[in-house]
Amino acid sequence: MNETGWFSANAALLLCILGSVVVTLLPKLLPVTFLKGDSLPPLLRHWLSFVPVAVMAALVGPDVFFYEGHFNAGPSNLFLVVALPSLLVAWWSKNYFLTIAFGIGLVILARWAGWY
Amino acid sequence: MSGNSPASPLAEGLRRALPIVLGYLPVGFAFGVLAVKNNIPPSLAVAMSVLMFSGSGQFVFAGMWGAGASALSITAAVFIVNLRYLLQSAAESPWLAGLPRGVRFLLGLGLTDETFAVHVTAFQNGWQRSLTTLFVCNQTTQLAWVGGAAIGAFCGELVSDVKPLGLDYALTAMFLALLVPQCVSRLHVLVALFTATLSIAFKAAGMSQWNIAVATVLGASLGTWLLLRKARQEGTPLDGGCAAPREQERPTDQRATVAGMTEAMPEETQS
Numbered sequence: 001m002n003e004t005g006w007f008s009a010n011a012a013l014l015l016c017i018l019g020s021v022v023v024t025l026l027p028k029l030l031p032v033t034f035l036k037g038d039s040l041p042p043l044l045r046h047w048l049s050f051v052p053v054a055v056m057a058a059l060v061g062p063d064v065f066f067y068e069g070h071f072n073a074g075p076s077n078l079f080l081v082v083a084l085p086s087l088l089v090a091w092w093s094k095n096y097f098l099t100i101a102f103g104i105g106l107v108i109l110a111r112w113a114g115w116y
Numbered sequence: 117m118s119g120n121s122p123a124s125p126l127a128e129g130l131r132r133a134l135p136i137v138l139g140y141l142p143v144g145f146a147f148g149v150l151a152v153k154n155n156i157p158p159s160l161a162v163a164m165s166v167l168m169f170s171g172s173g174q175f176v177f178a179g180m181w182g183a184g185a186s187a188l189s190i191t192a193a194v195f196i197v198n199l200r201y202l203l204q205s206a207a208e209s210p211w212l213a214g215l216p217r218g219v220r221f222l223l224g225l226g227l228t229d230e231t232f233a234v235h236v237t238a239f240q241n242g243w244q245r246s247l248t249t250l251f252v253c254n255q256t257t258q259l260a261w262v263g264g265a266a267i268g269a270f271c272g273e274l275v276s277d278v279k280p281l282g283l284d285y286a287l288t289a290m291f292l293a294l295l296v297p298q299c300v301s302r303l304h305v306l307v308a309l310f311t312a313t314l315s316i317a318f319k320a321a322g323m324s325q326w327n328i329a330v331a332t333v334l335g336a337s338l339g340t341w342l343l344l345r346k347a348r349q350e351g352t353p354l355d356g357g358c359a360a361p362r363e364q365e366r367p368t369d370q371r372a373t374v375a376g377m378t379e380a381m382p383e384e385t386q387s
Contacts, residue, residue: 013160016187020177021167023195027202029224033217037209047340051207052236053298054311054335055200058328059172059229060291061312062319071320079288086289090296096135096234099296103289104142107282 078116082106129252132238136230136253137260139290144261146283147174148268149275154182158269165265169228169258171287173198176325199329203336204232211239219247226254233294240300303342311335 007014040048060083067077075081082103090099110116123131144165151161156178164174173194180190205227212220231254239245278284299305311331318327347353 010157010160012187013156013181016177016181016190017160017164017167019187019191020164020173020194023191024168024170024173024198024201025225027195027198027200028205028227029221031202031206032209032212032224032227033221035206035209036213037211038213040210043340043344045210046343047336048203048207048210050304050307050336050339051203051332052233053295053304053308054332054339055204055229055328056233056291056295056298057308057312057335058200058315058331060288060295061315061331062327063288063291065316066319071316079285082285083288083292086292087296090293094297096290096293096297097138099293100135100138100286100289103292104282104286107285107289108280111280111282 076116078107078110082110125246125248126252128246129249130256132234132249133253133256133260135293136234136257136290139230139286140257140260141264142278142281142283142286143171143290144264145268145272146278146286147171147178148265148270149272149278150175150268151178151265152269152272154178156181158266161269162262162266165262166258169226169261170194170198170201171228171261172328193325196325197328200229200332201227203329203332204229208232208236211236211245215247223250223254226251226258228257230290230294231257233298237294237297303339303346306342307335307339310338 064079064083065071065073065077067079073080085106086099086103089102093099147165148158148161151164151174152158156164161178164177168174168177176193176197177190180193185193205224208223208227209220212223215223234253235250275281295308299308311334314334315327315331318331323330
């Protein structure tokens with residue numbers, strides 16, 4: 001296929017990627033580029049200080065409690081079963097690398113052993 | 117976990133990137149495999165990883181493209197799931213104050229959930245800002261993200277299922293590792309539990325994609341409200357703002373002290 005053919009064959013996909021790149025980069029770039037970070041109102045600064053913990057919790061909650069596409073708060077949810085000891089490892093070790101390796105390792109072990 | 121190591125800024129950037137690389141390689145690989153399975157050519161899957169550098173956005177894109185969704189609905193879904201970057205980018209801005217606009221723009225390009233979390237945690241622990249560390253960490257992690265996607269997209273047929281490798285859990289493992297160091301006080305733990313519960317409930321109610329941004333806004337608002345209420349009860353005014361970099365200079369600042377909260381909630385910060 002020549003180059004023009006490749007572009008026209010993927011025109012819809014390319015358009016879609018272009019749109020998605022724009023709506024990904026604008027939220028990343030606009031605040032940090034244009035906000036004057038050292039002169040924000042105190043209340044807003046306090047509010048923003050809770051964003052790191054809130055956004056991470058908002059991401060991880062559904063990841064842990066939705067297993068194979070469904071809400072599952074029971075022992076048949078492998079991700080939930082692995083997440084609980086991972087929290088303890090994270091708390092005690094204060095080490096990102098160890099926490100991530102422990103979690104992935106436990107998932108591999110559980111599936112390799114045929115428990116899940 | 118971060119902060120005051122005597123290592124060079126370059127080594128510190130690599131050290132900070134290492135755990136993220138451990139997550140990005142497998143997750144990037146999983147994206148490459150998934151993208152090709154959803155009829156995205158390998159070259160474009162890699163291009164997406166270079167230009168978007170957004171795990172959740174790219175996975176939403178691949179899933180919806182494979183399902184035959186329209187360009188408009190895919191773009192809208194990616195935008196909604198990425199609204200949280202607006203909050204993260206704003207939350208990082210006080211720490212980057214004083215840098216030229218062009219530098220802040222370039223640092224914004226490297227913003228992801230993970231780089232944001234490790235940098236902000238380091239700032240909160242009194243780290244003296246180093247552009248070398250910030251850029252080395254951001255660019256190393258993006259290299260891993262793109263490399264993982266390239267391997268997955270071009271060699272993905274070698275792997276029929278990513279599950280035995282635990283790759284479907286890699287992102288969750290990373291989020292958990294990044295969440296725990298953020299829980300620096302009882303108030304933060306409360307905000308985390310509240311926000312996670314809301315996000316789960318919104319998703320269960322069918323608000324997929326919206327759940328993250330909406331839960332984050334409500335969670336941060338709860339935290340601010342409780343902080344204000346506490347300050348009022350104790351009769352101490354709130355000053356500065358938690359994210360104020362100048363607070364770093366205080367000798368009393370410690371790991372558990374989110375800058376600015378020393379006055380507001382003294383007993384919370386001793387843990």
